[in-house]
Amino acid sequence: MKFDVQTIDAKWQATWNENGTYKTTTDQTKPKYYVLDMFPYPSGAGLHVGHPLGYIASDIVARSKRQQGFNVLHPMGFDSFGLPAEQYAIDTGVHPSESTAVNTERYKEQMQRLGLSYDWDRAVNTSDPKYYKWTQWIVGRVFEHWYDKNVDKARPISELVDHLAEHGTVGLNAAQGEQLNLTGHAWGELSDKEQSDALMNYRLAFRSVSYVNWCEALGTVLANDEVKDGKSERGNHPVVQKPMLQWSLRITAYADRLLEGLDRVDYSDGLKAQQRNWIGRSTGAQAFFDIADHDGKRLEVFTTRPDTIFGTTFMVIAPEHDHVAELTTEDQLQDIQDYLAYVGSRSEIDRQAETKVTGAFTGSYCINPFTEKRVPIYIAEYVLKDYGTGAIMAVPSDDERDMRFAEKFGIEIVNVIDKSDFPGASLKDKVGKLINSDFLNGMEVEEAITAATDRLGEMGRGKEQINFRIRDLVFSRQRYWGEPWPIIYNEQDIPTLVPAEDLPVELPPMDDFRAVSGVSPLERATEWNTLENGRRETDTMPATAGSNWYYLRYMDPNNDGEFVAKDVVDYWQDVDLYVGGAEHAVSHILYSRLIHKFLFDLDKVPTDEPYKKLLNQGMIGAPIVNIHSGVLLTEDHQRHAIWVSHTVAEGTPLEIDGVGKGHLVLDESALDRKVPLRMVEETSVNNEPSYRIHKDAIDKLAADEAQDAAYFRTVLEQAGAFNWELDKEGRQFIELSYAMGKMSKSKYNVINPDDLRERYGTDTFRMYEMFLGPIDQAKPWSVSGIDGVYRFLRRFWNLFVNEDELSVSDKESTKAEMKILHTLIKKVTEDIDKLSFNTCVSAFMVATNDLIKAKCDKRAILEPMVRLIAPFAPHVAEELFAALGGQGSVHHAAFPEVEEKWLVEDSHTYPIAFNGKTRLTLDFPAGASKQEIEDSARADEKVAAQLEGKTVRKVIVVPGRMVNFVVG
RNA sequence: GCCGGUGUGGCGGAAUUGGUAGACGCGCUGGAUUCAAAAUCCAGUUCUUUCGAGAGUGUGGGUUCGAUUCCCACCGCCGGUACCA
Known part of the structure; x- marks a missing residue:
């Protein structure tokens, strides 16, 4: 039997396929594991x-x-x-x-x-x-449900309809778009269409006008995570906020449960933190400010700092706020219009980059509920329409943006928090004592928040409120390649669900998929979307569906x-x-x-x-490799474009065959070009990684049909000659520069696993990927080292095979060999459990090295090792298992279990430290007491030498660990 | 800015509840084998060194008999996120 990895791979992959080795059974008596x-x-x-x-x-x-x-x-x-x-x-x-x-x-x-x-x-x-x-x-189920906050779960819409018919909105505590107030009678009076619209306010999948990330260039709506810095992630096109009628999922109803559930799952801290930030729960207060001279009208705000209401000297509402027109007085009309025009002219990216504050006064005032003073109402783009109520109470003394705004517009600043006890605290730290705040004076911030919230409640002007950053999930795309929404609109434009028995609603065959100005391509499939009793929804679902x-x-x-x-x-x-x-x-x-x-x-x-x-x-990065171009200035002052190693300095004298003699000039005509990584060889020069392209690689280029080869041919045509250097073997090369980066087609550094797998075999490739380092850490790809893993696998193989013949003895194994085996079993079992695969591979290498040293060929040791390595090197393990006469597949053979008795040591090697610094090691019997260890250590001559002339103040002996002499 | 992660030889990385820092692999050096090379095998390889030893895990402090590990402050890198009221 030969260590011919390609043959072994092919043979067993075919066998597994035929035998259905990896079929999941429906046997429900076994414990399950879902990976x-x-x-x-x-x-x-x-x-x-x-x-x-x-x-x-x-x-x-x-x-x-x-x-x-x-x-x-x-x-x-x-x-x-x-x-x-x-x-x-x-x-x-x-x-x-x-x-x-x-x-x-x-x-x-x-x-x-x-x-x-x-x-x-x-x-x-x-x-x-x-x-x-x-x-x-x-x-469809989501569409047919609403969220009852009283029982904290989704309930069928039919039950909501019953409730509305009987009690109206009284006693209803639902996740909803807006607070509706209806009596049961009033509900009964509504038309079918009106009832349908009202239900949309409660459905967990609902249709509403929402501001979406609209990308004109792509003709589509993008999810938040498809937008980066105000541009589309794909194509980098501008993205604007646009109101559109869209389907959404009411994820906000589940915000608290999504947060709470994180405490019960095993995700990384970083990931949990990201999810918590995304949900963005904050506790504060809802507060209503009466609008002066508007007869009972109020402005609702959300604040996390109700304790600072006495410092509220102005209000700011979002430029898109519903009340803007109403609040704008005649005197201020021009200012507001100018400002709205300015806001409208700005893209999302401008707004995000903006650091200075801008805004305009509406001319109207609110009444501060605590001070009863009139405070001006402004509009400003730093207040976001979609967060909270789209309006804030501005406290310039305790909020940085509010302060800048107040300074710019000359608004009064009233200090309400005395932070003199907290010299290091910044504005946003919730610490200090209240001042200038009437009934709150002298309280600590924490206490004042509660007191102020309570007072708002007593006055009927607010209450405690929890706010979330997370928005409902827009679930419509005006695209072809997605699931059609299973919705039909009837003649009254009432959406109804396609009955389950009529699902799926299949995409119609089409050949033009362009979305024109935000209209789904499915609008053009009129045969498909026109029905006897109505029309189909033409929006499709996003990829996440x-x-x-x-x-x-x-x-x-x-x-x-x-x-x-x-x-x-x-x-x-x-x-x-x-x-x-x-x-x-x-x-x-x-x-x-x-x-x-x-x-x-x-x-x-x-x-x-x-x-x-x-x-x-973790992400695997790869080098992005560049070839440098330069100019050969010949003695007759001719300029010749050449490719040259990046290590060659300007002015270096060069002679190139067929071009001439001269020196190197690097000027603006010199351009770096990316080299497809697969044409590059990686070596090491003076302990630095070095990437080279060899002449033979370029010679082969003409016959290479791959896409990146075509690109590179074009690149090379732009400059003529190569300033080759010679390596030790006399091969011609050019040294390339490199930088590490994400693998991407456009950077020509995508490394395909196929080549390596073919060359080294699947098992080497698998173990090498695991050997790279901790699985969850980002790391650069490098092929150096794969030889080591290949060598290991062959050494492992050679434990079993001698001169291409299986050579395993049935002799009894020694205690030392059993210790090697069970140390390995223990390590591998524990490390798989910890998802620490790189250390598993190391452990296999250590055990293999030890067994080679021990010249071990015993079946009792080697056979369990085959079962142990099977998850890592399934092909080689299967081949060896079959050769050893194993029944069935190794992949169904029992995973070895550790027997602790083999791990018990007769003696232990102790580090002997003096003042914590290890100077030598000594062996003591495993069962030795502290005193015995101390005594025999003192008796050792090397220890005595270390202690000579010093006073031993203390001796620390930890059995099984170490000995430390504290000397004076 | 905020949140999370991370920092150890030339490189990837290892190190149990705090207990021999550098396992394992790469690379490099020397040797064996060979006509030669590849492959393979053996030995060495943190740094400094007066060869006795000394220093050393991003920096500075602290706790401890003892710190890569725990605490405090800072620096670098990676990822996420941001006028979030």
Whole structure:
């Protein structure tokens, strides 16, 4: 038997496929373990080496759990709705379903080659009508429910209708858009359309006018996380706020539960913090300020500092606030109009970059409820329409922006907090004693907040209030490649849900996918959207719709009657380990937690959190490599463009064949060009990494048909000659400069796993990726080191195989050998549990080295090692397992268990320290007492030498650890 | 600014509840094998050194018999986020 990795890989991958080795059973008597990878969007670029990092890690966990007797659910699928496929369709005319199918096949093949133990029969595809039927069904359930805050769960709309008919809005405590006040009688008087509109105020999936991130260039609405710095993440086009009639999900109803649930899941602190920030809960007070001369009209504000009301000397409302027109007096009309024009002219990016305060006076006044003084009302863009009530009480003494605003507009500043006891405190720290505040004077801030809130309540001018930063989730896209909303509008424009038996509402076949000025392409599919009794909704859902709940579908992927059968979900419960990239940390995780909680309310799932434990793998960066160009100024003053190593300094004399003799000039005509990374060789020069392109790589370029090769050919045509240098072997090269960065097609540094896998075998590739370092940390990709892992695997192999023949003895193993084995079992078992895979690989290397030294060839040692390494190196392990005569697949063979008795030591090596500094080591018997250890240590001559002439003040002996002499 | 993470040889990284800092691998140096090379194997490899030893885990302090580990202050890097009232 030969260590021929390609043959071994192919043989076992085929066998596993035939035998259905990784089929998840429906046997519900075994304990379950669900380990899930975030499914990828199948892009045209294929997998790069960053993807498998998480896939391999989760695969190791899945395989070890399987061997430990768990029924393991380890599925994979594709998040196949999304913008890139649609954009590609617009660019090329290829239907998204076609390009998606091609990319999906490619991904699947690449994953299978990595020996990942997915049960492909369970694969899901979000753009498959059989799948999105259930996405539509779930969203339909959301539409048919409202949130009752009294019982803190979602309830059917029918129950709300009953309540409204009987009691109106009395006794109703619902998550809602605005506070409605209706009697039961009044409700009965409403027309069908009016009732429908009123229900929209309560539905968990509702249609309303909302300000959305509108991107004119893309012709679409973007999610917050698709917008970066006021520009679209894709394409970098300007994004503006635009009011549109849109479907939304009322995620705000679940804000508190989404926050609370974080305490019960095992996510990283960083991720929990991000989710908490995103939800942004803050406690404060609602306060009403009477508007002067407006006869009972009031302005509502939210403040976290009700204690500072005595310092409120003006009010600010958002330029988009509903009351702006009403509050603007004739005198101020011009000012306000000018300011509104100014605001309208500014893009989101301008507003964010703005540091100076701007605003305009409306001419109206509020009455400060505590001081009863008139305070002016301004509009200013620093007040956001969408946060709180879109209006603030400004306290210039205790808020930095308010202070700048007051200074600019000459508004009175009244100090209300004495911070002299807190010299280091900044304005926003909630510390100090109240002054100039009547009944609050002398109180500490904390106390004053409560007192002021209570007083507002007594006056009927406010109460304690909790506010959230999170906004309802806009769930409409005017795009083709997404799930159509299963909604039909009747003649009265009342939206009704498409009945479950008519789902899925399939996308109509189309060949033009452009969204024209914000109108969905589906508007043009008139045959599809026009029905006898109305018209179809033409908005589709965002990509997150399908990925919100896919982990549930894997449990029961082919069920045509339910999204998942109840007994099945009761068995699988939830995801035990979820692995994926940190870029999905906020939105995807938050939205799927929302849907899960909703389904929990409906008693469709048995748990209220979908993911027990979450692991975010770190990003793998790669060098972005540049070739430098320069000018060869020849002796006859001719200029020749050349490619030159970045290490060659200006003025260096050069001679290039066929060009001439001269020296190097680096001027503005010199341009750096990116070199596709796969044409580059990495070496090390003076302990520095060095990237070189060799002449043979360039010679081969002409025959290379890859896309990046074509790019590079064009680049090289722009300059003629190469100033080659010679390496030790006499090969010609040019030294390239580099910088580390994210892998991206446009930087030509995407590293495809296929080449490495083919060269070193799948198992080496898998173990090398794990060996790179802690899974959750970002790290640069480097191939240096993969040879070491390959060598290790072969050394491991050679423990079993001698001269291509299996050579294992049945002799009894020694105590030392058993200790090596069980030390390894213990380490690997614990470290898989801690998701510390790099240290597992090290442990295998250490054990292998030790066994080679011990010349161990004993079956009793080696056979368990095969079962232990199987999750990491599944192919090699399977080959060895079969050769050893194992029954069935190693991947169903028991995972070795540690026997502690082999780890007991007869003696222990103690570090002997003097004043905490270790100077030597000594061996003492394992059972030795403190006194025995101290005595024998003192008796040692080296110790005596260290102690000579010094007074021993204290001796610390920790049995099994160390000895420390404290000397004076 | 705020929140979170992180900082250890030439490099990736290891180090249990505070107890031998640098495991393992890469790279490098020397050697064996070879006609030679590749491959493989063996030895060495934190720095300084007067070869006795001394210093050392971003910086400065603290707690401790003892700190990479705990506490305080600061610095650098990475990620997230921001007129959030």
